[in-house]
Amino acid sequence: MMDKKIHNPECGEFSKCVKILNLILDNEATVEQETYVHEHIESCMVCFEQYELEKNIRDLIKTKLANMPVPEGLANQIRSKIQIFPHH
Amino acid sequence: MNEAIEIMEERPVKYEYNRREQLEIFEREFLPHLDAMYNFAYRLTLDEDDSKDLVQDTFMKAYRFINSFQKGTNSKAWLYRILKNSFINDFRKKSKTPAKVDYQEVENFYNSDDVDEQNTVDLRVETLKDMIGDEVSNALNSLAVDFRTVIILCDLEGFTYEEMAKILDIPIGTVRSRLHRARNLLKEKLREYAASMGYRE
Numbered sequence: 004m005m006d007k008k009i010h011n012p013e014c015g016e017f018s019k020c021v022k023i024l025n026l027i028l029d030n031e032a033t034v035e036q037e038t039y040v041h042e043h044i045e046s047c048m049v050c051f052e053q054y055e056l057e058k059n060i061r062d063l064i065k066t067k068l069a070n071m072p073v074p075e076g077l078a079n080q081i082r083s084k085i086q087i088f089p090h091h
Numbered sequence: 092m093n094e095a096i097e098i099m100e101e102r103p104v105k106y107e108y109n110r111r112e113q114l115e116i117f118e119r120e121f122l123p124h125l126d127a128m129y130n131f132a133y134r135l136t137l138d139e140d141d142s143k144d145l146v147q148d149t150f151m152k153a154y155r156f157i158n159s160f161q162k163g164t165n166s167k168a169w170l171y172r173i174l175k176n177s178f179i180n181d182f183r184k185k186s187k188t189p190a191k192v193d194y195q196e197v198e199n200f201y202n203s204d205d206v207d208e209q210n211t212v213d214l215r216v217e218t219l220k221d222m223i224g225d226e227v228s229n230a231l232n233s234l235a236v237d238f239r240t241v242i243i244l245c246d247l248e249g250f251t252y253e254e255m256a257k258i259l260d261i262p263i264g265t266v267r268s269r270l271h272r273a274r275n276l277l278k279e280k281l282r283e284y285a286a287s288m289g290y291r292e
Contacts, residue, residue: 060278064231064247067222067224067227068224068228070126071130074139074143081151082122
């Protein structure tokens with residue numbers, strides 16, 4: 004089941020670390036938080052692996068999702084509607 | 092609901108642009124986001140015709156309310172906010188997107204302080220590397236639209252939590268908890284895909 008909760012037996016700071024590493028990957032962490040995680044994952048394998056996993060999922064989203072081409076003429080259709088819209 | 096108020100955010104400032112300025116803002120600050128907007132619309136509606144309509148509506152609304160847009164500010168976030176509101180008001184009602192999730196329940200849980208329990212999903216980096224775009228988009232598209240949206244805004248479009256809070260009209264804490272939940276759901280989906288494709292170790 005997806006909601007199984009795990010206190011990772013290999014790392015007492017796992018939850019704290021995961022929370023912060025997500026902030027880091029979202030560019031929302033403070034300098035102190037970044038230092039904490041980077042120092043921690045140098046010596047903690049489970050947290051390092053979690054960091055890699057989270058990072059790779061973000062990369063997957065960024066690189067593998069295909070972009071839909073904008074339908075031809077859409078920009079001009081929008082422009083012509085704007086042109087006839089009264090000044091306001 | 093009054094559309095103008097809904098779009099203008101908390102400060103109902105009015106700028107007085109003349110016709111030429113309006114067209115210039117539209118051309119230089121709004122239209123360059125057409126590609127991103129169309130793709131955002133597609134990822135919400137999962138339908139090409141709906142996306143086209145949604146994008147046209149969004150740009151028309153943006154033009155109609157252009158006097159409440161401050162030239163040179165974050166036009167992308169402003170446009171995304173209008174698009175997301177149009178989607179909720181005009182499209183969601185008639186679309187076949189998955190049923191709404193009960194956020195209250197989800198968010199009460201994740202906002203509470205027992206979040207030091209983490210969901211861990213048995214998913215390996217090597218498995219992810221073999222995945223192709225279709226599998227990734229299927230996994231993403233299978234999430235309820237609100238969860239999908241936060242992942243798109245954050246990972247694909249790179250909006251900050253603060254921008255996301257404005258676009259979605261929710262507090263930052265809710266952005267964080269919704270993202271957390273969305274990422275866990277996505278991981279679970281990716282793991283299911285991996286298992287069904289026989290990718291696992």
